[in-house]
Amino acid sequence: MRVLGIDPGLTRCGLGVVDGRPGRAGMVAVGVIRTPSDRDTGERLLYLEDNLTTWVRRFEPDVVAIERVFADVNVASVMTTAHATAIALLVAAKAGVPVAFHTPTEVKAAVTGDGRAGKAQVTQMVTSILKLTEQPRPADAADALALAICHTWRGGTEIRYAAAAARAGGPR
DSSP: OEEEEEEOOSSEEEEEEEEEETTEEEEEEEEEEEOOTTSOHHHHHHHHHHHHHHHHHHHOOSEEEEEOOOOOSOHHHHHHHHHHHHHHHHHHHHHTOOEEEEOHHHHHHHHHSOTTOOHHHHHHHHHHHTTOSSOOSSHHHHHHHHHHHHHHHHOOOEEOHHHHHHHTTOOO
């Protein structure tokens, strides 16, 4: 199974592609999409959409695993993360790729055994699991790989937007 993990963010959106099955995973690609903070939000979202579309076309994932938005006291941060999440959902739906959501706690538990693990521990375990020679940087990239590993190992509830759109007579 090929999984594209997405750690959504408007300033930095982490991407990680993993091939694998439960207990075994190998990295295909890792990266971060950065949008210019001096640009209009709409332009930034278009830039994110274009780049995510390129990744989906290039790597042809079987599923896209996205981190579930965590609501905290910083409403502005939650909103921009939600915008980026919506763009990831849109790109996957246009490509007919199912989407799965995983919570940060679920991802940390899958890769470290501890749902409260810190970023450094997650990055260290991702590096070890994927047998990388150096740690993926920044943390958004490591988090995206952790999402892909989590889904590869644990699976999850996939939301089949393409199938739902087809039943409704919409685009596939």
